[in-house]
Structure formats: C-alpha cells, structure tokens
Amino acid sequence: MTARRVGEIGERRPISFQFDGRRLQGLEGDTIASALLANDVRVIGRSFKYHRPRGIYGAGVEDPNGLVDVTLSGKTSPNVRATTEKLVDGMVVRAGNADPGAETDRHGFIDRLAQFIPAGFYYKTFMWPDWHLFEPRIRAMAGLGRLDPTHEPPADSPQINERCDVLVIGAGPAGLTAARAASRAGKRVILVDDQTQPGGSLLYRDVTLEGIQGADWAQSVGAELSGAGQRVLTNSTAYGVYQHNLACVWERRLGQSDALWQIRAGQIILATGAIERPLVFPDNDRPGVMSAEAALVFLKRHGLLVGQKIVLATNNTRTDDGIDALRKAGAEVRVADRRSGAEITGVEGKSGVTAVWINGERVIADCLLVSSGFSPTVHLYAQATGKLRYDEQTAALVPAKPVSGLAVIGAANGTFDLGPSLAEAHAAGGGSGDVPIIDWAYAPYAIEAVWPVTGAKGRQWIDFQNDVTVKDIELAARENYRSVEHLKRYTTLGMATDQGKTSNLNGLATMAAITGRSIDATGTTTYRPPYVPVPLKIIAGRRRGELYNPVKRLVLEPQHRDAGAVFREYGGWLRPAYYGTGADQREIQREARIARETVALLDGSPLGKIEVFGPQAGAVLDFNSYNTISTLKPGRLRYGFMLTESGVIYDDGVVAKVSDTHYIVSCSSGHVDGVLMPLEEWRQDRFNPAEVVIHNSTPQWATLTATGPRARDLVARLELGVDLDDVSLPHMAFVEATFAGGPARLARVSFTGDRSYEVSVPSLAAPDLFTQMRALLAEFGGCLLGSEALLLLRAEKGYIIAGKDTDGTTIPADLGINGPRDKRRDEFVGKRSLFTENAQRTDRQQLVGLTVHSAEPLPTGAHAVELADGKRRSIGFVTSSYFSPVLNRPIALGLIERGLARLGEDIMLYHLGKTLRATISDPCAFDRDGGRLNA
Amino acid sequence: MQLFTCPFCGPRAETEFFYGAEAGKTRPEPASDVKAEAWAAYLHTNANPKGATREIWLHQTCGEFFLMERDTVTHDVVQSVSLRGDAA
Numbered sequence A: 001m002t003a004r005r006v007g008e009i010g011e012r013r014p015i016s017f018q019f020d021g022r023r024l025q026g027l028e029g030d031t032i033a034s035a036l037l038a039n040d041v042r043v044i045g046r047s048f049k050y051h052r053p054r055g056i057y058g059a060g061v062e063d064p065n066g067l068v069d070v071t072l073s074g075k076t077s078p079n080v081r082a083t084t085e086k087l088v089d090g091m092v093v094r095a096g097n098a099d100p101g102a103e104t105d106r107h108g109f110i111d112r113l114a115q116f117i118p119a120g121f122y123y124k125t126f127m128w129p130d131w132h133l134f135e136p137r138i139r140a141m142a143g144l145g146r147l148d149p150t151h152e153p154p155a156d157s158p159q160i161n162e163r164c165d166v167l168v169i170g171a172g173p174a175g176l177t178a179a180r181a182a183s184r185a186g187k188r189v190i191l192v193d194d195q196t197q198p199g200g201s202l203l204y205r206d207v208t209l210e211g212i213q214g215a216d217w218a219q220s221v222g223a224e225l226s227g228a229g230q231r232v233l234t235n236s237t238a239y240g241v242y243q244h245n246l247a248c249v250w251e252r253r254l255g256q257s258d259a260l261w262q263i264r265a266g267q268i269i270l271a272t273g274a275i276e277r278p279l280v281f282p283d284n285d286r287p288g289v290m291s292a293e294a295a296l297v298f299l300k301r302h303g304l305l306v307g308q309k310i311v312l313a314t315n316n317t318r319t320d321d322g323i324d325a326l327r328k329a330g331a332e333v334r335v336a337d338r339r340s341g342a343e344i345t346g347v348e349g350k351s352g353v354t355a356v357w358i359n360g361e362r363v364i365a366d367c368l369l370v371s372s373g374f375s376p377t378v379h380l381y382a383q384a385t386g387k388l389r390y391d392e393q394t395a396a397l398v399p400a401k402p403v404s405g406l407a408v409i410g411a412a413n414g415t416f417d418l419g420p421s422l423a424e425a426h427a428a429g430g431g432s433g434d435v436p437i438i439d440w441a442y443a444p445y446a447i448e449a450v451w452p453v454t455g456a457k458g459r460q461w462i463d464f465q466n467d468v469t470v471k472d473i474e475l476a477a478r479e480n481y482r483s484v485e486h487l488k489r490y491t492t493l494g495m496a497t498d499q500g501k502t503s504n505l506n507g508l509a510t511m512a513a514i515t516g517r518s519i520d521a522t523g524t525t526t527y528r529p530p531y532v533p534v535p536l537k538i539i540a541g542r543r544r545g546e547l548y549n550p551v552k553r554l555v556l557e558p559q560h561r562d563a564g565a566v567f568r569e570y571g572g573w574l575r576p577a578y579y580g581t582g583a584d585q586r587e588i589q590r591e592a593r594i595a596r597e598t599v600a601l602l603d604g605s606p607l608g609k610i611e612v613f614g615p616q617a618g619a620v621l622d623f624n625s626y627n628t629i630s631t632l633k634p635g636r637l638r639y640g641f642m643l644t645e646s647g648v649i650y651d652d653g654v655v656a657k658v659s660d661t662h663y664i665v666s667c668s669s670g671h672v673d674g675v676l677m678p679l680e681e682w683r684q685d686r687f688n689p690a691e692v693v694i695h696n697s698t699p700q701w702a703t704l705t706a707t708g709p710r711a712r713d714l715v716a717r718l719e720l721g722v723d724l725d726d727v728s729l730p731h732m733a734f735v736e737a738t739f740a741g742g743p744a745r746l747a748r749v750s751f752t753g754d755r756s757y758e759v760s761v762p763s764l765a766a767p768d769l770f771t772q773m774r775a776l777l778a779e780f781g782g783c784l785l786g787s788e789a790l791l792l793l794r795a796e797k798g799y800i801i802a803g804k805d806t807d808g809t810t811i812p813a814d815l816g817i818n819g820p821r822d823k824r825r826d827e828f829v830g831k832r833s834l835f836t837e838n839a840q841r842t843d844r845q846q847l848v849g850l851t852v853h854s855a856e857p858l859p860t861g862a863h864a865v866e867l868a869d870g871k872r873r874s875i876g877f878v879t880s881s882y883f884s885p886v887l888n889r890p891i892a893l894g895l896i897e898r899g900l901a902r903l904g905e906d907i908m909l910y911h912l913g914k915t916l917r918a919t920i921s922d923p924c925a926f927d928r929d930g931g932r933l934n935a
Numbered sequence B: 001m002q003l004f005t006c007p008f009c010g011p012r013a014e015t016e017f018f019y020g021a022e023a024g025k026t027r028p029e030p031a032s033d034v035k036a037e038a039w040a041a042y043l044h045t046n047a048n049p050k051g052a053t054r055e056i057w058l059h060q061t062c063g064e065f066f067l068m069e070r071d072t073v074t075h076d077v078v079q080s081v082s083l084r085g086d087a088a
C-alpha cells in the first residue's frame, strides 16, 4: 500500500510518536490508526491465535485488528484501539500480540501450524494425561496485551447521574434530526456521540441538508441544541442500556479524567447507524484489505488516501460515492462488483496487498477495499430486550418489535436511505412541520446478499481478531455445535474485544448455509453490555482504595493519634487497637494490666445509641428482645439479647430506661444498622407507628468509658453534677448529668468486670472531655485502653462478642440462659424457634471456657476434636483466646458440643497438624463472684 | 439499575431500597400453638413467583416500609402502596 496524505483538510500541527521503535510523525486530529497508515505502516499487529500479520481494517469501534499497547508519560495501557484513540505527542506505540514487533513477531511460525490447530484444538488435545501439565505454557501465550503493574490509574473518574426526557444516541443525520425535533417540541434532550464532533456519516459523505453542506448542517444543529440548553456529549460512547431506560455513557474528556454518565431517560432514541461487513474470500485478512467505508473516512476526515492502485469489491450501491471520491483524490480504482459477477478469488502480499485475483485475473493493487453491505448497530436495542429479524431486501438483521420507551431510527433500524431515515427521525423526536430536505446524488441503497461459501481453496477469515475461518464453522457444524451460542463458544466467533461487530452476521449466515436453515432460524447470540470495551476505572469511579468501603471514624481520632494510637478496623469503625510504639502484644498486655490495677480510659463512641420514644416504646423493645425490657425502673439498665426469628443471637447489649416513653438501646458498635432495621420493621408492621419513634443518635454522642478500681475517683473529678455513691448510682444504673454546661449521660455498665462509668457527651464536647479525662489518668497512674485490651478483659470475664463467641446457630440456651424462654408468656422475636426439635437437641455446641496448662494460648479457630473410628471429628472450636496478664496464664472461650455438661473434662484440639489439650471450664475465668464491679 | 417508586418519595434508584419480604405473610402466633411446619413455612417458604409479585420493600432513605407490586420478568413496577392504613 502506498498511502499518502492528500490536501483535503488544510494545515495541521505535526505530532511525533513511535511505533515498534521507529520514530514517526502524524498530524493533529489523527487517530493512531490514521497516523500509522499515513506512515505506510501496514502490519499493525498479529492475530490472537495464529499470529497472522494484520493491518487496519476499519476506521472506528468495529475495527478488529488495530489493538496496540500505548505508553504515555511512562504509563502503559494495553489493547488500545488504534482506530479510536487520538494520537498524542510522545506516544510510544507497540504492536499488539507481537514480540518484538509487528513485522518480526517470533510467534509468526504458529500460522504454519494452523491446519493442526482448528477450533476446539485446545479442548481436545490437552485433556490427556492432565491439562495442568500444559496449562502454564498455554496461559503464557494466551491473552492479549501487556499489563503495566506500575500503572494504577487514579480513582478520579466522576460518575454523573443525569435525567432527560429524550436521550438520542448517535449524532449522525438521523440522531441530529430527532434531537432537534425533540428540542423544538420543548423536551429536555441529551445527545450522545462517540466522535469528536456531531455529524456521523455527514462528516465523510457528500450530502446537502436544508440547502447546507452536511458537515456544516451538523455543526449548526449541534449549536442550536447547545443554544437551547440541551446537552451534547461528544467523545462519548453509550455502552449499555439497562432496566427502566438507564443508559451508561463513557465520556472521554480532554485534559480531564474520563467520566461515567448514568442517564435515566423518558425515551431513548437509538440512531447508532450501521457497520460495514467484510466480503469473505481466501486470504481476506491480508494487511491492506480494508472496509470501503473506512477508506472514505480516512480520506475525508484525515486527508489520507489509503492506496494508489485500489481494487474495490462490493455488492451494494453504498460504495458509489466512495469510488468517485477516491478517484477524485487521485487513486486508480478498479471496481469488482458481485452484482455483475466479479468475484475475488485470492489476495497476494503477506505484509501488504500486492495483487488481487478477480475471477482468475491477477490485478496489481496496493489496497483492496471491501463492502458486503451494512449491519445495523442494534446492540443497545438488543440489550434492552429487543428482538431481531432478518430482512431479505437489505440483507440485514433489523429490529423486529418495539421496545417500550425506546425507538430505533435510521440505519440502525435498517432504513439505509437518508430521506426515509430522516422522516423516521423527525417522527421519533415528536417533530412538527417538514422533514429536512436532502440532496444526495447517488442511487438508493440496494444490495445483493453475498455470504461466505464453503469449500474454497485457502483460508477465509470470518472473525479476524479471534482467527475464526469458514472451515472452523464447518468443523463446529460437523461436531454438532450448531446452535449459535455453541458455535460462538466452540470457535470463539465474536468473543474477542470487538465482540464480532464485523463477523457475527457472516458467521451465522455461514452456519445457516451449512445446516440448510434460514438466517432467522439460526438466530443470533445474546447482546450484552458493554458495546465497546470500557475501562474498569470509570466503572469503579471513586469507589477504590480508602473509598471502596469507607470506615467510620471517631470524632476523637486526632486526639487518639496524638496519644500514639495504632488504628485497626472493628465492625466498620476505625478504632485505636492499642497505644504506644512497642510490640503490639506488649502494649496490649500493659493496658490490660493497668486497667485491672488502677483505671483505664476507652473511647466507646461507636457503641450503638438507638433511642426509642413514645407510649409503645416499651412494647416494641419487649417484642424485639429476649429479655423483657419494659419492667425496668426508670434510670436502670438491663443486659440482654436480640434474636432473629430463627432464635439465633444477633446482638447483645444494654438497654437504658430513661422514662416510660424513652429508652436507649446500646447495641454492639458493628450492629447498629442491623438492630435498627428489625426495630423499624416491627414498629411499622406490628405497632402503631404514631405511638413510637426510633432514632439512631450514635453519631451525635461520644462516649468515654473509665474502667478499673479507681474509675469512680477519676469520674468524680469531672464535676458532672451527680452523686456517684453506689446507692445513688449502683451498677446497671443511668443518670442524666451535665458537662461543661451542656448535657451529659452517665451510665454504670461494665464490659470488663471492673467498676466502670460511661460518660457520654455531644460529639462536639468530646475533645474537651477527653482532654480532662486524659489529664486525670496521668494523675491516677492509669492509661488509655485500646480495643485489643478491651477484648482481652471481656474474655477474662467470659463476656461474649456476638458474632465472634457465637455463630449463626447459637441460641440463648447455648449460653445457658433459659429464663426468658421458660418464663415469658408474651410473644417475642425468635420465640417459637427456641422450642423446635433442633433447639432442644442435647448435642448442641455451647459456650464454655477452655483452660490450658501451658504458657501458650490456644490458636483462635482451633478445632476441638474427638476420635471416632480412628478419625478426628470436630466437636467445636476456639472462639477467643488470649494471655491474661492478671491471671498470668492463657484463657480461652469456645463453642463445644455438650460443653455445659462437660465442665472439668479434658478435650483434644487440633490445629494445622498440631494436637493440643485443654480442660472445659466456666467461661468466667476471673472474679467469678463479681465482687470487683463494686470494689 | 431499576427505578422503584416509594409511595412517599416517588421514583428513586434501586440502590436506595432494601428488600423486606413477600407480602401477605402473617406471623403465626402464639408460639405455643404454632406447629413446627407452620413456623418453618413462615421462616423459609417463599413463592418466588415468575411474573407478578407483591413484596414489602424498605426505602432506606426515608425509612418507610411499603408494598410494591412488580413483575419479575418485565421489571415493570405496577404500583407502590403505603402500609399506613389498611393496605397489604
């Protein structure tokens, strides 16, 4: 091919770039493909399976061949589509699937073995003796492109939600006409197009609309829409249509990160045009064989004549204007028209067309342009549940039935002539008045269908990117993979990154011919989003890294950091795990020891604070709790469980009764949402919602807990305005207080087994409270307490963490707590489940303590086992395990079969090949009579 | 992404909603009178129809549970009804 620039579009700035190590020059406005063609680069990459040399075939998203790796500013992006990627100064481009380069690919020899590796070859050949022997080598050769591990694009793609009355996809003549009609009718319109400017085919076909040259007309309609306040998105590809008319659009923005638009439209109008099909003949994949329409696009949009001695093979009238344009630009064009019997029988030129055989005549040529007619771009219609039918007259699959809320117009609807197409567009847009008048000098669309034929000499390519030939389809038919879905998967037809935009209809028409069925009866495969490969970056948007699953943060986080906290995530909250710079276990042991000796201060702010107000507040809580709540005296607290309807313990916590019409549920920090949901559900479903209101005030209050023998002395110094003596404020009591002139709440509740005070203040007052309490800590020789030491202190007392020391089967009886089950007459959530056969089995796993007689704590998760017929059988597992500084020995909790009946029994445990022993004991290992609560 | 209608807030994105249950299930009680089979059916048996369904959904952003009639095949949302009053 001797491609050259022709002076069609004026002066443009030069752009330098590299391809396979060569320095080249393109022009502003070029795609990578047009720049390579202008430099006479014909082999742009190697095919996926056989490593055949391939060149540019198309001019847009349909091109199956032009996948390249692009390095820009040191970052490499694999599998970039050369025909749609704008050329940028300094781009380093490498041929796709070629090593070291397109011309000199070292795997090129594979093509000579092609007859031995037909469709299904890998499935059949590497079964014996074992696929895994072959897998590493085959995997290394499979796949396309090279990922750059250093290239992690920033999470900066916005996702924009938008609504409109009418979304028009495609800004060719039909789309522009529909959008303008809708806009003039007063609709809110969004127009989306994947090119740099509106116009579609008007940018390369010589049409006059309403007396104005096509490209200028397109520009004026675009300006009218923008002027009317409508949104025109160029460089934007609508890649998916989802339920209820949601369209997803990938916008490429100059100098900014790409954006994802999620547009909910009252009506979607698809004006997506059509894609030219290749003619299929032996060696039709040679570099230099190109879509006839693509050649016209390169000529008119890039000032590039793709060849000097051109053969143009066609079966339809839509190549007429292109032939004239190419001749006018100075090319010699020999037309081989199938309608007058001219058939291509062969192509010469391994790395670029040198000669074409027409009916046995050898014609010297540097380029072979082909057109087998047009396939409507029905992808989005089909995604939106549209069904297709084969239209004999246009030899095309066209929309067969209307889809609610969606209209397909113009070439996408199989209406290939501009006049009728614009009439359709005008009507779809709700236009009044006249349809735009056109002036087009060429014949109406007419085609004589030409489908691939079997039995030809040489290979005829259907799917260029995945290397599927007519013979492969014959093989699939012989082996009875005749359904199109089987054909696709067996041969990989249409499964490459172009998703068969040029190959699908040729492929299934071939199968139809082989099996003697009609094209309609053969059917099509399912169309799925995305229409084009979309960067995962825009789908992920900003939900990556820290924002992937954002943690909840404490209002006092800066103060904790200042105090040397090491943070970890607990139940969705970022909390201090421990403080200090020493080894974690040392710091945790230190904190736990000091908490037992003097006093420690814990930030308990994440603890749930769900407030329940109203005359039915007590009734709602009684129904949702295992323990009766409403019988509490005002100012008192009760510990209890919340069950699921299956009777399983979902959460444990403390409920405070402020008054008969106000309760505060203090649930686990990680379960606030999960507790809120059933409370709200039952409130609305079972009670009078006018008589009870539930409000989550967790984020509004910060809670600092002082725990330890000196806790009262410390809290007394805060001047909260309340009596702290054990008569006024006994264990499990609650009082409203004041702090620094504002409200405060003081609760005596203990998660450590030591005397403890929870001081809650509005979040804004928290820094003040923290500063005061931390200063007092120093005075009492106390310390800050992280979550790890708290877990340890809880475990010493046998206090459970719901979901850690219980699992998805644990019911209250498994903790030995049967009072409410046996005594409550009223209904409560989960009640019936506590009386099932399963709930009353005697071999249930029950919570017990595990005492070990060595210095090494048991591994959490270790299985308790017993031997049956010489085999180990799991009878439970370790749920929590620590070294207790106050007991100077390991402690553990576990769920063990019949555990409560086995106190004192020795059991065997097994973990990662090691056998361990422990004695079943009471879960409470420390201060069993609870004396320290009031010490 | 589907578009659901909250009877209070109007049409909103599917992600704002949370599925509750099939409509019309009554909690069998009192527990002492409920046969195991009836309780198991309450907990676990769902009609899961293909086509027209009646379901309870929660609109998380306003906190209201409501009845939604929709079609699991066509994804048409037929109507949404408040549970305030005597519906469902």
Ligand SMILES: [Zn+2]
Pocket: B006, B007, B008, B009, B010, B059, B061, B062, B063, B064
């Ligand atoms: Zn709502």
